[in-house]
Amino acid sequence: MAVIGMGHIHLAMPVGQEDIARSFYEGLLGLKEVAKPQHLAALGGCWFETNGVRIHLGVEDDFSPASKAHPGLVVSDLPPRDCAGCSRVSDIGRRTRPRVS
Structure with a gap:
């Protein structure tokens, strides 16, 4: 047996x-956003896919x-930290960091 991918990640x-x-x-x-199965929808939360x-x-x-844990x-096109478009991230209270290879 070998792991070949990930079905999803579940976050609280x-x-x-x-x-x-x-x-x-x-x-x-x-x-x-994708619809949760009916039996899970009533529990709250939301699912996203792309x-x-x-x-x-x-x-x-x-x-x-x-x-x-995180x-x-x-992502392919997050604006650089010094660019005005980056304010979209800070506007919702989130920080960005450069990718670590």
Whole structure:
């Protein structure tokens, strides 16, 4: 047996923050929101997919942000840090770092 890919990554999120998640994952990163299966939709959260990348956000009542765990997304056209367009990232309270190879 060999791992040949990843089906999705599941991340926790706080209750009622779906609109903030949408503004980041869909509005900024361009991932498209996809409908959750009906039996999971009532639980909250949201799912995003594009180009084989699948991120599932699930609501946790006692959510606490992870101190280190995170997905490392590679993007093709994030503006340089010194460019005015980068304000889109800081406007939603997120930091950027150059890619580490």
